[in-house]
Amino acid sequence: MINHLLKDRPTKLFVIFSCFFVANALIAECIGGKIFSLERLLGLPVHTFTIFGQSGLSFNLTCGVLLWPLEFVMTDVVNEYYGPKAVRRISYTAVALILYAFLMFFLAIEVPPADFWIGSKTADGLPNMQTAFTGIFGQGMWIIAGSVIAFLVSQIVDVTVFHRIKKRTGDKHIWLRATGSTVVSQLVDSFIVLFIAFKLGSNWTWQQVLAICLVNYIYKFTMAIVLTPLIYLLEKRIEHYLGKETTAKMKASAMGLSEE
Numbered sequence: 001m002i003n004h005l006l007k008d009r010p011t012k013l014f015v016i017f018s019c020f021f022v023a024n025a026l027i028a029e030c031i032g033g034k035i036f037s038l039e040r041l042l043g044l045p046v047h048t049f050t051i052f053g054q055s056g057l058s059f060n061l062t063c064g065v066l067l068w069p070l071e072f073v074m075t076d077v078v079n080e081y082y083g084p085k086a087v088r089r090i091s092y093t094a095v096a097l098i099l100y101a102f103l104m105f106f107l108a109i110e111v112p113p114a115d116f117w118i119g120s121k122t123a124d125g126l127p128n129m130q131t132a133f134t135g136i137f138g139q140g141m142w143i144i145a146g147s148v149i150a151f152l153v154s155q156i157v158d159v160t161v162f163h164r165i166k167k168r169t170g171d172k173h174i175w176l177r178a179t180g181s182t183v184v185s186q187l188v189d190s191f192i193v194l195f196i197a198f199k200l201g202s203n204w205t206w207q208q209v210l211a212i213c214l215v216n217y218i219y220k221f222t223m224a225i226v227l228t229p230l231i232y233l234l235e236k237r238i239e240h241y242l243g244k245e246t247t248a249k250m251k252a253s254a255m256g257l258s259e260e
Helices: 002-007 009-031 068-082 084-110 129-137 141-169 174-200 205-226 228-242 242-256
Strands: 035-037 049-052 054-057 060-062
Touching: 002 084, 002 242, 009 068, 009 084, 009 141, 009 228, 009 242, 054 205, 060 205, 068 084, 068 174, 068 205, 068 228, 068 242, 084 129, 141 174, 174 205, 174 228, 205 228, 228 242
Parallel strands: none
Antiparallel strands: 035 060, 049 054
């Protein structure tokens, strides 16, 4: 039976998508503690601006946003060929493994460090490795909760919007359902994570939450449009790998138009 599953191309493709989806989400969570300047990354001068009365804003983003757009691309691809049940299944798996990872980070932080290890990188400018380790992996509980809840809710929203658009457009206009579902779900994601992590967790003002939410959303909205051609590229590669007949059956099944 296992040999049959391994030889089945749609199954193999789903395993690959699932592994990438979960790994990408986990990596995004792990690197999310670093803040970078988007303007400097692109070689542009840094200019501050004001939104909702909040001054001094610029495009300073967490490194996690570098990977999250790919997560929503994968969501749309899996949704297209395997349906909403498959998206929910891999989303729940990703959330469970992210929580498991954070639990392991917490346990690793609490394990007593070896004396020699604490000062082992002093020559490199890190006088206390335990403090450095805690600073990297010890994200606050509000940030963890906000990130996980935002991810789960935004995935559900993405699936729902994607299929509502597809019911109206059929197989045409994949750019519309892919981009449309992503821009809506990313707005939900941006707001929820900031609301939970910083409004509830750090007592930010609504002005701060909404202003930074908009800055983050501008980036995510732009990336959703920029990555739209990737959807078409993946669709062509999948059709080439599985064949037109198989992909047509999979799309119909994903929409509930035939038996899985």
